[in-house]
Amino acid sequence: MTDAALGRPTTHANLDFFDDQHPPAGDFLRDVVSGLKRAPKTIPPVYFYDRKGSALFDQITEAQEYYVTRTELGLLDAIAPELAERAGHGAVVVEPGSGSSVKIRKLLDALGDPAGYVGLDISRDHLLDACADLKFDYPELSIGAVCGDFTSGLDLDHLPLPQGRRVVFFPGSTIGNFEPEAARSVLAGFRKGMRRGDAVLIGADRVKAAETLVAAYDDAAGITAQFNLNLLTRINRELDGTIPVEAFTHLSLWNTEKSRIEMHLETTRKVSFSIKGEHFEMEKGERLHTENSHKFTPQAFGKLAETAGFQITQSWSDADEFFTLYWLEPRWDA
Template sequence: MNMHVAVQARAHQLDPQTQSFATDVLDGLSRPQKSLPPKYFYDDRGSELFVAITKLPEYYPTRTELGILRARAGEIGALIPPDAAIVEFGAGATTKIRLLLAAHQVAAYVPVDISGDFIAAQAEELCADFPELAVYPVAADFTAPFALPDAVRARPKVGFFPGSTIGNFEPQEAAHLLGTFRDILGRGARLIVGVDLEKDEKLLVPAYDDAAGVTAQFNLNLLARINRELGGDIDLRAFAHRAIYNRDQHRIEMHLVSRRDQTVRILGERFAFTAGETIHTENSYKYSLPRFRTLAEQAGWTLQQSWTDADGLFSVHALERAE
């Protein structure tokens, strides 16, 4: 961490959440390869845009994962204790969790996400449709340890991490994250994880660079958020969205590309861009089944079962905490 950056962020007397955002932005834009953490995509507007992305014809992960969850809901539900609490890390729209709740009765649901207002609204809708379900929304950064609500601590716990969000983390970070989930959920825990699989880039790239430009809006919204929350003066028209497949690293990369030479200002700091220079905003790693199993084992989980669609595009895995 650049110490000047940390001091600069603290000097503006921001609330703790905004200060963390500021520190990460100033630090990321100070690096030789400018970067921004993808977790900051998901303010209220970003969350809305991501829901729109999941409905696009090019974006196969959501509909394919939903197909697996529908087809295998009974098998997955059989692995969930009847009095369990399901803890969804990075909860967004409730479409996927509804499939599990409809197939298997559980006692409680704990949606966890950094966007507190969004998950509170989603939780309210869920309570209306499942009146006997106790719902306890938690506004937290799920990448760091946090306390579960007192009401669920004594219950068996099943983590739910769909959507291939695990792919947004560097492999070593992904292993650390799975280890954090292991610690949060506690002894006897289980974890259901969605993982995108390796495939031809002719399918991959359009999923992250759709014809309607929704993913471009999602990427550029990160700059709009910087302007709004950190007083930036970034001209969004001066940046373009780019998605590429890095075959050697097994990952899709998303970047924001400077269309011209320019300087932007954020919290009194200046950041110069040359034409064509990029801000690396997201990776989405793609796994083979054996590589994900190895990753899970490194994090202290034992693979119970894996399911894929008929075309081998996506996978869902049931893990059990290794004691």
């Protein structure tokens, strides 16, 4: 099958390989109900991304206040020759999360003559669509997909990969969405599956003025607010919820002690609602915690990388020092 307008394949038949590890799906109902019973109340941010949520996030990345995406894209352009030199001939790019198609294309183009690409994601349909689309644009590149949970580590040796250096690409400061110990575990999982010569190219957002950070997660056009509130709309639609969405407002807060932006939904009045018949109440001013985004100083990120078994061999920052890309290589004395 092909997209009639674009002529692009909509199946994985054109990929060089597909490894379905059948990762367990998240339990939306269980996670929402258990999260609403906690104190404070919280829901995992993974559930932001239904079709509308994903579209809203794409709009967020284009907002003037949200500097992260355009800054990282600018860095990838600026350091393209250095990346090509570091990766060497015939590199294989591995992308846990299979995120922005724009970013992976910039990296592949920067490398000049990569030999392969492996997309890895827990969402099978999203993964196959993204990899099939990439294969259409890079027909000479060996492209495969792994449906699995990258937080459990990278196991690539059984795959039919070219022999070049493997470069794990983890952009967008996704590492900041994990709690500190979980972030270390994710990086250690990458490290465990690496060979001598392999590397990680990872983006990390930096600590900066609180007003800049808060604005990036509370844009004037209200797109991030819509994104956050859409979680409640999704709960109502998919879990027979009766949440009065209009009684909640979006909050973006800078937590200095934990060096993170927090997103919350705060009630403007006392509310009561049900989810699949189970009753809940929230007082006026009570908050539902929906996301964290940790920010790093270079020293803090260096410590994180070291405790996960890496050394930073190069880093690149924009002129404003808002964002940094790091080239990590495994420490073999660890």
